[in-house]
Structures are given as C-alpha cells and as structure tokens.
Amino acid sequence: MDKVVTLLAPGGIEQLQxxxxxxxxxxxxxxxxxxNAIGMNFLDIYHRRGLYALPAYxxxxxxxxxxxxxxxxxxxTDLEPGDRITYAGxxxxxxxxxxxxxxxxxxxxxxxxxxxxxxxxxLKGLTAYMLLTKTYRVKxxxxxxxxxxxxxxxxxxVRWAKHLGATxxxxxxxxxxxxxxxxxxxxxxxxxxxxxxxxTAKALTGNRGVDVxxxxxxxxxxxxxxxxxxxxxxxxxxxxxxxxxxPVSVDELRPGKWLTHPSIMAYITDTADYLxxxxxxxxxxxxxxxxxxxxxYALEEAAExxxxxxxxxxxxxxxxxx
Numbered sequence: 001m002d003k004v005v006t007l008l009a010p011g012g013i014e015q016l017q018x019x020x021x022x023x024x025x026x027x028x029x030x031x032x033x034x035x036n037a038i039g040m041n042f043l044d045i046y047h048r049r050g051l052y053a054l055p056a057y058x059x060x061x062x063x064x065x066x067x068x069x070x071x072x073x074x075x076x077t078d079l080e081p082g083d084r085i086t087y088a089g090x091x092x093x094x095x096x097x098x099x100x101x102x103x104x105x106x107x108x109x110x111x112x113x114x115x116x117x118x119x120x121x122x123l124k125g126l127t128a129y130m131l132l133t134k135t136y137r138v139k140x141x142x143x144x145x146x147x148x149x150x151x152x153x154x155x156x157x158v159r160w161a162k163h164l165g166a167t168x169x170x171x172x173x174x175x176x177x178x179x180x181x182x183x184x185x186x187x188x189x190x191x192x193x194x195x196x197x198x199x200t201a202k203a204l205t206g207n208r209g210v211d212v213x214x215x216x217x218x219x220x221x222x223x224x225x226x227x228x229x230x231x232x233x234x235x236x237x238x239x240x241x242x243x244x245x246x247p248v249s250v251d252e253l254r255p256g257k258w259l260t261h262p263s264i265m266a267y268i269t270d271t272a273d274y275l276x277x278x279x280x281x282x283x284x285x286x287x288x289x290x291x292x293x294x295x296x297y298a299l300e301e302a303a304e305x306x307x308x309x310x311x312x313x314x315x316x317x318x319x320x321x322x
Contacts (some may be wrong), residue, residue: 001021004096005300006019006059006095010057013307021096021221029076031069031079032071034068035067038322040319061095063090063094066109079106084111088278089268089274090265095302104271107279110199120317122278125284129277130261139165140164140166143210144167146171147217149184152291158184167188169188169190170184170189172191180247180316193276197225198227206219209231213226234260
C-alpha cells in the first residue's frame, strides 16, 4: 500500500489527512508514476485554503513531481516502465507515493537532472519561462524587479534573467536572504519588509524605473511595483503570499503602464505550449539554473511543510519525499 495525503475540505492544515491506497491501474492514455520527489508550491496553499477551488473533495493536492514510470496504458507507445519523467500542471494529485497521470503531461528527464531537482523546479521553471519570454521578453539591457528573490520562483527568475543578459534588482526580507539573492546573481538587493522599494528602484535606474516587475507578494506591494516601473513598462502580479491584493485604481497605471495577471496553470493547459516550455525548462535545469531546495519533508509531513511554506520562512523550494 502507498501513502497519500488527502485534503478533506478547504481550510487549515488540519484538513490534510494521511492514509494508504493501492496503486491504481492506468487508463488507456495514462501512466502510473512512482514519485521520487514531489514539489511544493504556494499554489498548493491556495488550493488548500479554497482560494482556488478544486472540482471536488476529498482531493489530493500537488501539481508537480518527478519519478519513474511504473505502468503504462494500452495506447501509450512513447513511454515504458523504468523511464524517468517529470511533470507539472493539471490535473492535481501529486501528494501521493504513486499517481496516475495523462501520458501527454510526462516529460523525459535526462540523467544529468536528479528527480529532486526536477520536482522542486519544474512548475517554477515553467512560470519563469512564461514571465521572461511571454509576459515580457527579457533581453540584454532589460532591467527587472524580482520580489522574494530568495524563494523558489525568485531564485530561478534571478538566474534565468541574468542568463538572458538582464540587470536584476531583487527584494528580500532579511540579510540572510540577501546573501542568497546575490549568490543567484542579483545586481542589486533591497533588504527589509519596510524598505522603500520605489525610491530605491528609481535611484538604481536613474529615476527611469524598471522595465518589468514580477510581484508574487500581493497585499500593498503591488502598488509599489507599479510605481517602480517605467512608463509603458509591465507589472506581472503572480500571487499574494503576503496577503490579499487591495483594489488598485486605474490612475496608478498612468502614464501608460501595463498590469497583467498571467496564470501558469492556464498557460500550460495547452499541450503544445506546455511541451515547448517544458523542453526549455529541462535545458535550463541541465545547465544548472534550478530552484534551491531549502528543505525536504517526508510525504507524511505535508501539513508541517505547508505551514512552513505559508509562514514565508522558506529560503528556496520545499519537496516531499515518499
């Protein structure tokens, strides 16, 4: 019997229940994967809280993982038992030792990329790809503002943006995290939750403002992000780890700033987009641009891991290990 973590109903971590289930037989176009590692994301918190409702409850959370193909459906011809694969996106259900997955979501892993690295990095890598190439095409000379730059997504954004030739201004909450952000390649680091982000970003850009800002903090930070961006620059709001986003007046967008709310889950719903982006991400992972794994938890400790993530204490990515 395999372990599985089930969300009984939307709410706190007490709604997460550890139980056992027998491995399931894949349907014609499915595979069964035995996880080596399962990635954790703030999206899991949103799902647990009910901010983004799931189709039905009880439900199994989790949108990324990596491991070995254990069984394949009758119509699956390009995968076989023993293949190493990773995946990210819908359908949810990663918080389990084994799970069924549509074969079209499986992405082969090269030997150079360990499963735990892939599990920690895949969804964040796909998000970085979307933000850096689709939301705003970052290139040499671009100046970007990355909030929470020591976190799982932030660390990949900083590294990948530097790989593309950008100047990176990072924000972090502590000196410890500032050292991490500098290690990832950030050119400038703004430290402290009460730091004057707008004034510093303007000063670092000759009062021009940054070209693009990536804001996963939410709360009052979104207005500061908008104010930090140059005219006709872009602000991407991608989360609210710091709290709900209050209403923003359209006057904040003068003179001609662009505010966008891209969804990685929506973007990778299209199989062609998903596979194209995943190919780019796996190449980045193989080159060493990966999330930093801050902590590993046993699958049975999913509730504890979610609490740690929700409190904002993770300097990097968290993974669950069955």
